[in-house]
Amino acid sequence: MKTIHVDTIIQNIKEMCIEANYYLSDDMKNALNQAANNEKSPLGQQILEQLKENLQIAGDNQIPICQDTGMAVVFVTMGQDVRIEGGSLSDAIHEGVRRGYTEGYLRKSVVSDPFIRENTKDNTPAVIHYDIVPGEELKITVAPKGFGSENMSRIFMLKPADGIEGAKEAILTAVKDAGPNACPPVVVGVGIGGTFEKAALLAKQALTREAGTHSDIPYVKEMEEELLEKINCLGIGPAGLGGTVTALAVNINTYATHIAGLPLAVNMCCHVNRHSTRVL
Numbered sequence: 720m721k722t723i724h725v726d727t728i729i730q731n732i733k734e735m736c737i738e739a740n741y742y743l744s745d746d747m748k749n750a751l752n753q754a755a756n757n758e759k760s761p762l763g764q765q766i767l768e769q770l771k772e773n774l775q776i777a778g779d780n781q782i783p784i785c786q787d788t789g790m791a792v793v794f795v796t797m798g799q800d801v802r803i804e805g806g807s808l809s810d811a812i813h814e815g816v817r818r819g820y821t822e823g824y825l826r827k828s829v830v831s832d833p834f835i836r837e838n839t840k841d842n843t844p845a846v847i848h849y850d851i852v853p854g855e856e857l858k859i860t861v862a863p864k865g866f867g868s869e870n871m872s873r874i875f876m877l878k879p880a881d882g883i884e885g886a887k888e889a890i891l892t893a894v895k896d897a898g899p900n901a902c903p904p905v906v907v908g909v910g911i912g913g914t915f916e917k918a919a920l921l922a923k924q925a926l927t928r929e930a931g932t933h934s935d936i937p938y939v940k941e942m943e944e945e946l947l948e949k950i951n952c953l954g955i956g957p958a959g960l961g962g963t964v965t966a967l968a969v970n971i972n973t974y975a976t977h978i979a980g981l982p983l984a985v986n987m988c989c990h991v992n993r994h995s996t997r998v999l
Contacts, residue, residue, distance in 0.1 A: 732815020763962025789863030798854035871897035899959020902989035912974035922986035
């Protein structure tokens with residue numbers, strides 16, 4: 720059995736919060752560079768070059784790549800042979816987020832109650848998702864989620880008869896309705912199957928998949944490629960000012976579901992699509 724002290728978790732979470740907000744991940748850098756090469760609109764090209772310049776400035780000067788440093792979403796994949804000592808795992812994650820956002824001078828955007836809306840002043844609590852698996856590893860992904868794109872996300876409770884074509888139409892509808900408000904070029908995370916809440920979680924997890932990779936399921940891979948092409952034909956373009964690059968990636972996760980339903984969630988994310996992963 721592997722033992723991990725909460726102090727190790729706190730330190731790593733703190734560092735990942737700062738890292739994800741200061742530096743664009745390599746997969747997103749590659750996707751943005753490719754987008755700049757592919758964009759046909761002169762204005763779109765100019766915007767993409769400005770985004771690349773801003774990202775370089777942020778990294779060089781250690782400042783956030785976006786003013787909305789997001790609500791911290793944390794995915795934890797915990798081996799069942801891992802033992803946490805020194806305190807609660809959830810408490811350690813929240814403390815790591817608190818330190819990351821305060822010591823990293825990141826914007827604190829979390830309010831303690833959805834209606835009273837008093838700022839917690841340290842960006843806690845985080846949203847934590849746990850998955851228990853065999854083994855002795857603790858894998859943590861920190862994915863700060865800004866709400867410009869989050870607010871453009873959708874859930875569709877489709878009928879089984881709607882099938883793949885209905886699912887494609889729902890995804891395209893979500894992107895079209897979002898327009899410029901999700902800060903394109905976007906990454907489109909999609910969850911299909913499960914239940915109402917499982918589809919949304921699948922979509923959120925899909926955003927953390929490396930841009931440019933595809934599902935192992937052949938028909939899902941075909942959907943991802945087809946939808947990316949169709950989305951980029953919508954003409955929304957970088958910053959919503961027109962162009963041939965509206966999305967950098969479409970990532971789809973699927974799960975088993977009930978005979979009477981076809982839940983589908985679309986979780987939109989702007990071009991920064993922040994995520995940082997470590998294995999302890």
